Amino acid sequence: MADPVLRVRGITKRFGTLVANEDISLALGAGEVLALLGENGAGKSTLVSILFGHYVADAGAVEAFGAQLPAGDPAAALAAGIGMVHQHFTLADNLTVLENVMLGTEPLWRARSGITDARARLVDIAARFGLAVHANAQVGSLSVGERQRVEILKALYRGARILILDEPTAVLTPQESERLFATLKQFVAAGLAVIFISHKLDEVMAVADRIAVLRAGRLIADVARATTNKAELAQWMVGRAIAAAPSRSQRPPGANVLQMDDVHVAVPGRPALRGASLAVARGEIVAIAGVSGNGQATLADLLFGLVRATAGTLRLDGAVYAAGPRGVIATGVARVPADRRALGSVGDLSLWENAAIERVRTPAFARVGVLRRAAMRAFGRELVTRFDVRGPGLPDGSGLDAPASQLSGGNLQKLILGRALSIGRRAAGDARLIIADQPTWGLDIGAVAAIHARLIAVRDDGGAVLVISEDLDEIFALADRIAVMNHGRIIETRAAREWTLADLGLAMAEQRAA
Amino acid sequence: MRLETRDKVSRSAAIVAPLGAVAVTLVISALLVTWAGAPVLRSFGALLEGGFGSRFALAETLTRATPLIFTGLAAAVAFRARFFNIGAEGQLYLGALAAVAVGGQLGNAFELPASVLFVAMIVAAALAGSAWLAIAAVLRTRLAVDEVVITLLANFIVLLFVSWMLDGPMKDPTAMGWPQSASLPAELELSKLIERTRLHSGFVIALGCAVAVWAVSKFTAFGFEARAVGANAQAARFAGVQVDATVIKTALFSGALAGLAGAIEVAGRTSYVTLDMSPGYGYAGIVVAMLAALHPLAVVPAAIFIAGMFVGADSMSRAVSVPTYIADVIVAVSLLAVLVATQVVRYRIRW
Numbered sequence: 001m002a003d004p005v006l007r008v009r010g011i012t013k014r015f016g017t018l019v020a021n022e023d024i025s026l027a028l029g030a031g032e033v034l035a036l037l038g039e040n041g042a043g044k045s046t047l048v049s050i051l052f053g054h055y056v057a058d059a060g061a062v063e064a065f066g067a068q069l070p071a072g073d074p075a076a077a078l079a080a081g082i083g084m085v086h087q088h089f090t091l092a093d094n095l096t097v098l099e100n101v102m103l104g105t106e107p108l109w110r111a112r113s114g115i116t117d118a119r120a121r122l123v124d125i126a127a128r129f130g131l132a133v134h135a136n137a138q139v140g141s142l143s144v145g146e147r148q149r150v151e152i153l154k155a156l157y158r159g160a161r162i163l164i165l166d167e168p169t170a171v172l173t174p175q176e177s178e179r180l181f182a183t184l185k186q187f188v189a190a191g192l193a194v195i196f197i198s199h200k201l202d203e204v205m206a207v208a209d210r211i212a213v214l215r216a217g218r219l220i221a222d223v224a225r226a227t228t229n230k231a232e233l234a235q236w237m238v239g240r241a242i243a244a245a246p247s248r249s250q251r252p253p254g255a256n257v258l259q260m261d262d263v264h265v266a267v268p269g270r271p272a273l274r275g276a277s278l279a280v281a282r283g284e285i286v287a288i289a290g291v292s293g294n295g296q297a298t299l300a301d302l303l304f305g306l307v308r309a310t311a312g313t314l315r316l317d318g319a320v321y322a323a324g325p326r327g328v329i330a331t332g333v334a335r336v337p338a339d340r341r342a343l344g345s346v347g348d349l350s351l352w353e354n355a356a357i358e359r360v361r362t363p364a365f366a367r368v369g370v371l372r373r374a375a376m377r378a379f380g381r382e383l384v385t386r387f388d389v390r391g392p393g394l395p396d397g398s399g400l401d402a403p404a405s406q407l408s409g410g411n412l413q414k415l416i417l418g419r420a421l422s423i424g425r426r427a428a429g430d431a432r433l434i435i436a437d438q439p440t441w442g443l444d445i446g447a448v449a450a451i452h453a454r455l456i457a458v459r460d461d462g463g464a465v466l467v468i469s470e471d472l473d474e475i476f477a478l479a480d481r482i483a484v485m486n487h488g489r490i491i492e493t494r495a496a497r498e499w500t501l502a503d504l505g506l507a508m509a510e511q512r513a514a
Numbered sequence: 515m516r517l518e519t520r521d522k523v524s525r526s527a528a529i530v531a532p533l534g535a536v537a538v539t540l541v542i543s544a545l546l547v548t549w550a551g552a553p554v555l556r557s558f559g560a561l562l563e564g565g566f567g568s569r570f571a572l573a574e575t576l577t578r579a580t581p582l583i584f585t586g587l588a589a590a591v592a593f594r595a596r597f598f599n600i601g602a603e604g605q606l607y608l609g610a611l612a613a614v615a616v617g618g619q620l621g622n623a624f625e626l627p628a629s630v631l632f633v634a635m636i637v638a639a640a641l642a643g644s645a646w647l648a649i650a651a652v653l654r655t656r657l658a659v660d661e662v663v664i665t666l667l668a669n670f671i672v673l674l675f676v677s678w679m680l681d682g683p684m685k686d687p688t689a690m691g692w693p694q695s696a697s698l699p700a701e702l703e704l705s706k707l708i709e710r711t712r713l714h715s716g717f718v719i720a721l722g723c724a725v726a727v728w729a730v731s732k733f734t735a736f737g738f739e740a741r742a743v744g745a746n747a748q749a750a751r752f753a754g755v756q757v758d759a760t761v762i763k764t765a766l767f768s769g770a771l772a773g774l775a776g777a778i779e780v781a782g783r784t785s786y787v788t789l790d791m792s793p794g795y796g797y798a799g800i801v802v803a804m805l806a807a808l809h810p811l812a813v814v815p816a817a818i819f820i821a822g823m824f825v826g827a828d829s830m831s832r833a834v835s836v837p838t839y840i841a842d843v844i845v846a847v848s849l850l851a852v853l854v855a856t857q858v859v860r861y862r863i864r865w
Contacts (some may be wrong), residue, residue, distance in 0.1 A: 306752065325751060325752055325754045326756065328757075329753075329754045336754075337752060340708035342746070342748060342749065343748055343752045344749065345740050345749060346746045346753075347746065348741075348745035349741065349742060349745060353738065353742075357742060357754075357755070358754050359754075360735055360755075361735055361754075365734040365735075369734050369735050370733055370735070371733055371734060371735055371738055373733070472759055
């Protein structure tokens with residue numbers, strides 16, 4: 001490439017122990033659409049946040065038009081001609097399109113507003129790129145696709161020559177996406193450069209000139225579109241060799257524990273379930289794969305007891321699935337939520353209080369409303385020992401009284417898993433149904449191995465395990481069967497060995513008519 | 515500029531911060547005292563002397579602290595569960611009114627032993643406060659109505675209601691036209707703790723309540739659940755805690771404590787209800803609870819501190835002619851300083 005308009009060199013960014021970007025170097029030429037392809041959590045958003053100055057990289061530098069950008073300064077990025085269109089729009093609904101576009105571009109103390117000039121300029125830009133909008137329309141009355149156009153106009157109005165679009169098609173209908181792609185082609189024809197973030201193979205192949213694939217924070221491939229294909233991209237995106245699976249006993253699964261038929265859940269403001277069907281049997285691990293936002297989180301909330309099904313049947317061992325978290329706990333379902341700090345634990349309470357909280361109203365831990373604190377503490381100590389929860393003052397000493405927020409992510413997760421598995425503990429062993437949502441998200445390798453070993457042990461013991469994960473390595477490491485979730489439905493279920501990575505990637509990214 | 519949570523709270527910071535808060539309070543109030551043209555040391559001396567310096571001063575401070583302990587506990591209990599009861603003032607008046615209605619007027623109608631009547635009076639006051647706050651709690655849990663607005667505005671409804679009762683159904687016919695209720699019979703009044711002062715056994719009841727509230731919070735399943743809901747309602751719900759029921763129970767508890775403040779004031783000090791019987795004890799209770807970091811036992815010293823400032827400021831103003839408003843300033847500055855100090859201990863500021 002003759003003269004790159006944007007160049008990143010050796011960008012590295014860590015959040016605690018999580019490496020979000022590792023030594024990434026890329027260049028973007030004028031008149032080029034570069035697609036950043038990767039799964040959720042691969043580091044795409046982190047990288048563009050560094051480009052735009054939202055984050056400061058731990059190492060590396062960003063150059064725009066040959067000049068180095070100051071780190072962590074969005075205003076400087078804007079001035080250098082980098083425009084960002086966020087996934088979640090940043091528009092004021094009660095203002096007009098023109099007012100939204102002008103917002104922040106006028107000096108505060110000027111008496112005369114330059115609204116006439118601004119309108120002329122906006123109309124000119126809109127005409128040049130075929131972005132039809134009514135300048136006087138209220139943004140609140142516009143469709144999602146139109147709002148996105150306003151966001152793009154905003155960036156262009158500020159003189160952007162490099163446009164970054166973060167998952168722009170996530171909110172669009174297929175027809176709107178087509179229009180967006182046509183607009184992007186006009187941009188590059190006019191000499192602008194575009195960075196297009198996506199995890200959808202089809203649209204990347206449709207719109208990009210060059211494709212950079214990120215996985216687990218690393219740049220895996222940087223290729224011209226013409227020299228690659230979807231299968232290869234899927235392979236790069238989801239990872240090559242699968243980590244050797246922990247050993248497990250060979251046994252046929254038993255009777256179905258969880259039986260879900262045509263379940264619908266409609267909760268305003270979040271992905272719906274639209275007729276999901278699934279069964280999990282004794283002695284097997286079923287993993288749900290899917291691109292984030294296709295209803296997996298809603299499925300988890302349903303099984304956790306946090307939301308109710310609006311239609312369909314949900315059964316546990318043949319009986320109607322209990323309602324509400326307390327009811328679900330009482331039937332012996334072990335639950336591990338995705339967000340271990342916001343949902344899985346109460347950070348200000350001590351370890352032993354967190355260990356006992358799910359059963360604090362049962363005779364084990366309270367009699368006539370009075371806590372059996374000694375029993376609670378003893379249980380906390382037992383969990384910490386049995387599940388190898390590590391921290392200062394553990395397992396013996398003052399560590400038990402420390403607030404749960406002080407545990408590292410991996411140790412907190414071990415505590416939550418231990419608590420969950422002890423829920424249905426009866427003579428036979430551990431809980432009979434385990435629901436684990438993103439059980440190892442953001443954990444280090446040691447903690448991942450410990451949690452995986454624990455889940456497989458439960459399965460070998462005859463437990464029914466449902467794992468929801470966005471980490472395909474994890475899915476292949478754990479699952480006996482893999483079910484793909486897409487658009488609120490389970491679209492395909494096969495035994496794990498019958499899936500290839502490429503198949504799975506294609507099924508996850510499959511576009512369905514809306 | 516943003517705040518970041520400190521990974522570890524250093525032990526020395528946890529000790530230095532409150533001392534710093536006291537120092538800041540002293541410096542700011544000293545500046546104001548100087549501005550008023552009075553000698554700083556003598557003024558502070560007069561303030562301490564007036565609040566704590568004699569048997570009489572101390573008794574007066576503890577008398578004033580008694581309702582503050584109750585309203586402080588009411589706020590601490592509610593705030594702990596993130597239910598912001600700003601209506602202790604109204605609940606206090608309703609409690610006082612209920613106490614007089616049961617103790618005075620029912621007592622006249624039926625022949626009951628004094629001990630039974632006393633218990634009935636206390637229970638009625640607690641129920642009145644609970645029931646009034648329950649409305650806000652139900653609105654919050656069922657309809658997500660903000661309880662701060664409801665409880666705050668409810669205070670004005672109560673004051674108008676009390677005003678009507680004192681000029682109407684509960685008016686004392688012997689009060690020569692003053693708007694005040696009939697008095698409690700003498701056998702229902704609380705005994706004096708110290709001769710020739712106003713300090714009454716209600717103070718001991720307040721101390722008992724502080725210990726009881728602490729015990730409930732620490733040793734009962736309800737107290738545990740209320741703490742969990744206050745710390746992270748979402749996580750508590752996930753763990754099977756019935757969040758709405760816990761909030762309503764907390765509100766009933768908090769309202770009862772504020773209602774008790776009214777009954778104890780009537781039985782211990784005024785013996786009848788007037789419209790000016792509380793100089794804002796309900797609101798000051800919020801300050802008490804915040805100063806005590808919502809800890810039930812710490813409510814007692816916090817209430818005594820605030821009561822001492824107000825009592826001391828009265829005599830200081832006579833001694834060195836600094837306006838009594840200095841007490842308001844000291845209380846307000848100390849609250850702000852303590853709040854800032856606790857934040858500084860927990861967070862660091864990044865520019």
